[in-house]
Amino acid sequence: MPKKRKAPQFHAVNQKNHKRSHMIWAAIALVVAAIAAATMVFWPKVHQTVVQTTAKTEQPVKLSVDAKSALVVDLTTGQILGEKNADKQVAIASQSKMLVAYGVLKAIDEKKIKWTDQVTIPSSADLSSQNNSLYSHLSIKAGDKVSVKDLYWAMFTNSANDAAFALVTYLSGDQSKDQATLQALAKDLKLTGSEWYNGAGQKNGDAFANEIDSASSSAYNHASANQVAMIARKIVDMDPSLLTLTNSANLTYTKNNAKVTQASDFGSSFANMQANLDNPKNLQLIGLKTGSTTESGASYTGIVKDQDGHLFLTVINGAADYTDKTERFQKTVDMVGQVLDDWQAHDYKAGSTLSGVSTLAIKDEKVRAKVQVAKLTTFWTKSKKTLKLMEAPTLQQKPVGTETDTIAHIAVNFKAKYLSGTSESQKEIPLELAGQPTDNE
Numbered sequence: 001m002p003k004k005r006k007a008p009q010f011h012a013v014n015q016k017n018h019k020r021s022h023m024i025w026a027a028i029a030l031v032v033a034a035i036a037a038a039t040m041v042f043w044p045k046v047h048q049t050v051v052q053t054t055a056k057t058e059q060p061v062k063l064s065v066d067a068k069s070a071l072v073v074d075l076t077t078g079q080i081l082g083e084k085n086a087d088k089q090v091a092i093a094s095q096s097k098m099l100v101a102y103g104v105l106k107a108i109d110e111k112k113i114k115w116t117d118q119v120t121i122p123s124s125a126d127l128s129s130q131n132n133s134l135y136s137h138l139s140i141k142a143g144d145k146v147s148v149k150d151l152y153w154a155m156f157t158n159s160a161n162d163a164a165f166a167l168v169t170y171l172s173g174d175q176s177k178d179q180a181t182l183q184a185l186a187k188d189l190k191l192t193g194s195e196w197y198n199g200a201g202q203k204n205g206d207a208f209a210n211e212i213d214s215a216s217s218s219a220y221n222h223a224s225a226n227q228v229a230m231i232a233r234k235i236v237d238m239d240p241s242l243l244t245l246t247n248s249a250n251l252t253y254t255k256n257n258a259k260v261t262q263a264s265d266f267g268s269s270f271a272n273m274q275a276n277l278d279n280p281k282n283l284q285l286i287g288l289k290t291g292s293t294t295e296s297g298a299s300y301t302g303i304v305k306d307q308d309g310h311l312f313l314t315v316i317n318g319a320a321d322y323t324d325k326t327e328r329f330q331k332t333v334d335m336v337g338q339v340l341d342d343w344q345a346h347d348y349k350a351g352s353t354l355s356g357v358s359t360l361a362i363k364d365e366k367v368r369a370k371v372q373v374a375k376l377t378t379f380w381t382k383s384k385k386t387l388k389l390m391e392a393p394t395l396q397q398k399p400v401g402t403e404t405d406t407i408a409h410i411a412v413n414f415k416a417k418y419l420s421g422t423s424e425s426q427k428e429i430p431l432e433l434a435g436q437p438t439d440n441e
Contacts, residue, residue, distance in 0.1 A: 055387075055413050055414050055415050056415065057415040057416060057417065058079075058380065058381050058382065058414075058415065058416040058417070059417060060072075060081055060082050060417055061081060061082040061083075061338060061339055061342045061343070062082075062084065063082040063083060063084040063335050063338060063339075064338065065084060065316070065319075065334060065335045065338075066331070067084065067316050067317060067318050067319045067331060068085065068088070068090050068297070068317045068318030069084060069085040069086060069088050069090055069224065069225040069315070069316070069317045069318070070082070070083065070084040070085070070086070070225060070316045070331075070335055071083050071084075071086045071225040071226060071229055071313075071314065071315045071316075072312055072313075072314050072335055072336055072339045073233070073312065073313040073314075073419050074311075074312060074313075074378060074380065075233065075236070075311040075312060075313045076311060076375070076376065076377055076426075077377060077378065077379065077418070077422070077426060077427055078233065078418045078419040078421075078422030078426055078427070079380055079416045079417070079418055079419075080416070080417045080418060081312070081339045081343060081380055082335055082338060082339045082342075083225070083226075085225070086226045087224045087225075088224055088225070089193055089194065089195075089222045089223065090223075090224070090225075090296070090317045090318065091221070091222050091293065091295035091296035091297075091299075091317070092201060092221055092222060092223050092228055092296055092299060092317065093201045093202075093221075093291030093292055093293040093295070093296035093299055093322075094159045094161075094200065094289065094290060094291040094292065094293075095201065095228050095289050095290075095291040095296075095299055095301050095315075096164075096196070096198075096199060096200065096201030096221045096291075097156070097159065097164045097199065097200065097201060097289060098228070098231045098232055098235055098288075098301065099182060099185055099186060099189075099196065099199070099231055100155060100164050100167050100168055100171075100182075100199040101152060101155060101156070101235050101239075102185055102189065102231055102234055102235050103167075103168070103171050103181065103182075103185045104148060104152050104171070105235060105238040105239055106188075106238075108148075109238070113148060113170070113171075115147065115149040115152075116147055117148045117170075118145040118147055119145065119146055119147070119148060119151060119166055119167070119170045120143065120145055121140050121141065121142055121143060121144045121145070121146065121162070121166050122142060122165075122166060122169050122175060123142040123209065124165055124169065124175045124208070124209035124210050125162045125163075125169065125210075126140075126142040126162065127161060127162045127208070128140065128141045130208075135161055135202070135206075136158055136159045136161055137160055137161055137162040137163075138154055138158070138162055138163060138253065138255075138260070139255070139260055139262070140162060140255055145255070145256055146163075146166075146254065146255050147253075147254065148167070148170070150253035150254060151163040151166055151167050151253075152167065153251070154253060155167070156242065156245055156266075156287070156288070156289060157245060157248075157251045157264040157265060157266055157267075158265050159265060159290060161200035161202065164198075164199040164200040164201075165178075165198070165200055165210055167199065168181060168182065168198070168199035175209075175210070178198065178199065178210065179197060179198070179212055182196035182199060183196055189227075189230060189231060189234065189421070190230075190420070190421065191223060191227045191231070193224070194221075194222060194223035194224070194227055195219070195220075195221060195222050195223075197212050197219055197220065197221055198210045198211075198212075198221070201220075201221050201291060201293070201296075202220075202293070203217070203218065203219070203220045203293060203294075203295060204216065204217055204218070204219040204220065205217030206293075220293070220295045220296075225315040225316075225317060226419065226420060228301055228315045228317075229301070229315050229419055230419060230420055230421050232288060232289070232313055232315070233419060233421075234421070236303070236313075242288065242303075243286055243303060245266050245286065245287035246266045246270060246271070246286055246287045248264060248267065249263065249264060249267035249268045249271075250262065250263055250264055250267060251264045265290070266287040270285075270287070273325065273326060273329065274329065276326075277329060277330050277333055278330065278334075279333050281306060281307070281333075281336075281337050281340060282306075282307055283304050283305065283307075283333050283336055283337070284304065284306075285302055285303075285304055285333070286302070286303040286304065286305055286311075287302065287303065288300075288302050288303050289301045291317075292322040292323070292324075293322055296317060296318065296322065297317070297318040297319065297320060297321060297322050297324075298318070298319045298320040298322055298323075298324035298327060298328040299315075299317045299318065299319065299328065300315075300316050300319070300328040300329065300332060301313075301314070301315050302314045302315075302329075302332055304332065304333070304336050306340065308345065308347070310345065310376075310378055312336050312339070314332050314335065316328055316331055316332055319331045342382070343380040343381070343382065344380065344381050344382065344383060344384050345378050345379075345380060346378060346379045346381060346386075347376065347377075348373045348376070348377045348378070348429050349373060349376055350372075350373055350375045350376050351372055351373065352372060352373045353371075353372050353373075353434065354372075354373065354389060354410065354429070354431075355389075356389065356392075357371065357389060357392045357410060357431075358370065358371070358434075359371065359438060360392060360393060360394065360395050360408060360431070361392075361394045361395070362394070362397070362398050362399075362437070363395065363396050363397065365398055365437075367398075367437035367438060368437060368438055369395055369398070369399055369433060369437050370433065370434040370435040370436065370437065370438055371407070371408065371431040371432065371434050372431065372432060372433075372434035373429060373430070373431065373432075374406045374430035375430060377428075377429045377430065381414070387412050387413060387414055388412070388413040389410055389411070389412060389429075390410065390412065390413055391411075392410055393408045393409070393410060395407065395408060398437070399433055404432060404433070405432065406430040406431065407431060407432060407433060408430075408431045409425045409428035409429060409430055409431065410428055410429050410431060411424075411427070411429075412428065412429065
C-alpha cells in the first residue's frame with residue numbers, strides 16, 4: 001500500500017504566528033504603559049500652560065435699563081458683559097463726533113496732517129450767530145485759525161459742533177466731500193448699515209451750510225450701540241489721553257494766537273452731578289461723549305472705572321429726553337452695577353507672574369526671557385472656577401533687555417462674546433520683560 005502523506009503542518013505554523021503576535025502586542029503594551037507613566041510624572045507641570053479648549057461661551061447679561069439701546073464692554077479685552085438692543089440702528093447725535101476723531105487720528109498716523117496744523121475755519125463751520133445752548137460752539141468765526149488739537153479736544157469736552165464741521169472739511173479738503181469722507185471712515189471701521197450726514201451729529205435740516213441737499217431734512221446719523229462702541233474703543237486705543245477728559249474744569253484753546261478759556265462740560269458741573277448719583281459701588285465716570293437731539297434723546301458713550309481698576313466702555317441711547325442732565329449717567333452707573341453683580345472677575349494684574357509661565361523660550365537660544373503681565377487683564381465668568389492658561393508662546397527672537405512694550409500674549413481657556421473688531425491678541429494676556437534672560441531649565 002502506498003505510504004500515507006503527512007498533512008501540512010498548518011496548526012504548528014499558526015501557533016508560532018499566534019505566539020509572535022502576542023509578543024508584539026505585549027511590546028506595544030509596555031510602550032504605552034511607559035508613556036502613561038511618563039505622562040503621570042510630567043503632566044502636572046504641562047497642565048499649567050496647556051489645556052484643551054472646552055470652555056463654554058460666556059453670554060452677556062440682558063441689561064434691565066429703560067433705554068432704546070445699551071451696552072457694557074470690558075474696555076481692555078472687548079468682552080461684551082451686558083447688552084440691550086445692541087445691534088439696533090438708532091440716532092446717535094453728537095456721539096458722531098467720535099467718527100470725526102477717528103478720521104483725525106488716522107490722518108495723523110498716516111502723516112497726512114499734524115496736531116499743530118492751523119485750521120482756517122470755513123464759513124460752513126461758523127456758528128457764531130447761533131444760540132450756544134441749542135447748538136454748542138466755540139467763540140470762533142469764519143477765517144479764524146485754530147489748531148487741529150484744540151478743535152479735536154473741544155469736540156469732546158464741549159461737544160463743539162463748529163469744531164466737528166471744521167475738522168471734517170479739513171480732512172476732506174472740500175466741504176462738498178464731507179459726507180463722502182464720513183462714509184469712507186465708517187466703511188473703514190466696517191460699520192455696516194450705519195448712516196452719516198454730518199460730523200456734528202445734527203439732524204440734516206439743522207446742519208446749516210452742511211445740510212445734504214439730496215437727503216431729507218429729517219435724516220440723521222444713526223448707528224448701533226455696538227458700532228458706537230467700536231468707534232469709541234478704537235479712538236481710545238489710538239489716543240489714551242481721552243481717558244483724562246474729566247481732569248480739567250476748563251477748556252483752553254488758541255484762536256489766532258490768543259488763548260481762550262471756557263468751562264468744560266466735563267468739568268466742575270459734571271463732577272457735582274456725579275457726586276449726587278445713587279452710586280453704591282463708587283463707580284467713576286471718566287467721560288467721553290454725550291449726544292443730545294430730539295431724535296436720539298439723552299445718549300452717552302462713557303468710560304467707567306470701578307474700585308478694583310477695571311475699565312468699562314458703556315453706550316446708552318434714548319435714556320431720557322434730550323435735555324436730560326442726569327438720567328443718562330445714572331442709568332450708566334446702574335447698568336455697570338448690574339454687570340458687576342452678575343459676573344466674577346478673573347484678574348491678571350500688571351507686574352504679576354503667571355504660574356508656569358515666568359519665562360518664555362526663545363527660538364534658537366539657550367536662554368529664556370523672564371516675563372510678567374504687562375497690564376491688568378480681566379476675563380469675566382459667571383462662576384469662581386479658576387481659568388486655565390493655554391500653551392505658552394515661543395519668542396521668535398531675543399528681546400532687547402530694556403524693552404518695556406508687550407513682547408507676547410498668552411491665551412486663556414475661555415470663550416466669550418466680543419465686540420466686533422477685537423483682535424485675537426486683545427483677548428489674551430499681554431506679557432512684557434521682567435528682567436534679564438535666564439538659562440533654560
